[in-house]
Amino acid sequence: MLVELIQMCKDGRSTNRMHQESGKMAEETPTSIADVATRARVSVGTVSNALNHPERVSTATLRRVRAAIDELGWTPSGRARKAPGRLETMGVVLVDASSSRAAVLEGIQERIRRTDVEALTAFTDGDRERLLGALNAFERLGMHSIILESGEGTDQLAESLTSRGTAVVIAGASSSSRLSAAAVDxxxxxxxxxxxxxxxxxxxxxxxxxxxxxxxxxxxxxxxxxxxxxxxxxxxxxxxxxxxxxxxxxxxxxxxxxxxxxxxxxxxxxxxxxxxxxxxxxxxxxxxxxxxxxxxxxxxxxxxxxxxxxxxxxxxPLHAVGYHCAEMLLTQRRDPRTARLKQVLPVDxxxxxxxx
CATH class of the missing domain: 3.40.50.2300 (Response regulator)
Structure with missing residues (x-):
């Protein structure tokens, strides 16, 4: 599995914060990938692999890198900082990066922009092995929230994830009563x-x-x-x-x-x-x-x-599909007992x- 695109969806807050040092305020130097590598006790290349090729990295190393990122408040985009320990990663698995899927991602981004959530997106090109690899990598990274594009067998995969404590919402049609989904008609x-x-x-x-x-x-x-x-x-x-x-x-x-x-x-x-x-x-x-x-x-x-x-x-209305999927997922994370919803959006x- 190749995680081909990382899309960090943040609210655009300043990348710098001020802190007290030696009796005066000074601007903190932005955290770098090298700082993450040092904190995780790995090389810069390993941090890069953990983000872009997690299948090449051991589970223990993935957890150390994820923990270092959370502790330091670093995001790969280099454009945003988070408060340590507050950011949750939402996994998104889509078939490809076509304009239609881009619209779904834009809807997701709009919904989570003002939350302490970022989105890590993997594309499968319709290949089941890549799909399984993406879901496995997300689990190894400790993610507990996933938006999964519908396809053959995805309901069963999603139900298996939910049984292990992961909140899953289907982008597309779903026949499962245990899953929420948003789809176009x-x-x-x-x-x-x-x-x-x-x-x-x-x-x-x-x-x-x-x-x-x-x-x-x-x-x-x-x-x-x-x-x-x-x-x-x-x-x-x-x-x-x-x-x-x-x-x-x-x-x-x-x-x-x-x-x-x-x-x-x-x-x-x-x-x-x-x-x-x-x-x-x-x-x-x-x-x-x-x-x-x-x-x-x-x-x-x-x-x-x-x-x-x-x-x-x-x-x-693909933008709306992404927005509603993110909304459902955030609701499930707040209260896992939330009733599962099926939304079918009209077309013209x-x-x-x-x-x-």
């Missing part, structure tokens, strides 16, 4: 898109999936099929499912290229994120396939880039030129 998103395309005369709709998200993909497919049936169409006749061969814009480009190479007949493409929709749109234009004349393109996320290109998309379809 993916079912409604797919229904809105399919109904819109069918109403517009589209009859061969490709529903593209991110291969790293099997649970979400299954839900999207079921919702799309239900929407087609409710609109009076045979889902097998109007829907074509495709697992993208990559992620982001490259995945969308490759997915559309695959369909063109095999002469698949389609008149609409629906993607799990805006980046993939942008990549496909660019590839179609290069192949002289008119958008939206021959093909309608729909994304998910409502990014500034998709808006600039005029791509129809589903607006997802933003129709632009690519599907008109």
């Amino acid at each position: 993916d079912d409604a998103a797919c229904r809105l898109v399919v109904e819109h395309l069918l109403t517009g005369g589209r009859r061969r709709i490709v529903l593209a999936h991110d291969g790293r998200e099997p649970v979400r993909s299954a839900g999207r497919a079921a919702a799309a099929r239900a929407a087609a049936s409710d609109s009076g169409f045979d889902p097998d006749a109007v829907l074509i499912e495709q697992v993208l061969p990559g992620v982001g814009a490259a995945g969308g480009r490759a997915g559309s290229e695959f369909l063109l190479d095999r002469r698949v007949q389609f008149d609409a493409l629906v993607f799990p994120d805006d980046s993939a929709a942008i990549g496909a749109w660019q590839n179609l234009v290069e192949h002289d396939r008119a958008v939206p004349g021959e093909v309608a393109v729909v994304g998910c996320g409502d990014s500034p880039e998709s808006a600039a290109l005029g791509i129809t998309t589903v607006r997802l 379809l933003v129709i632009r030129n690519s599907s008109r």
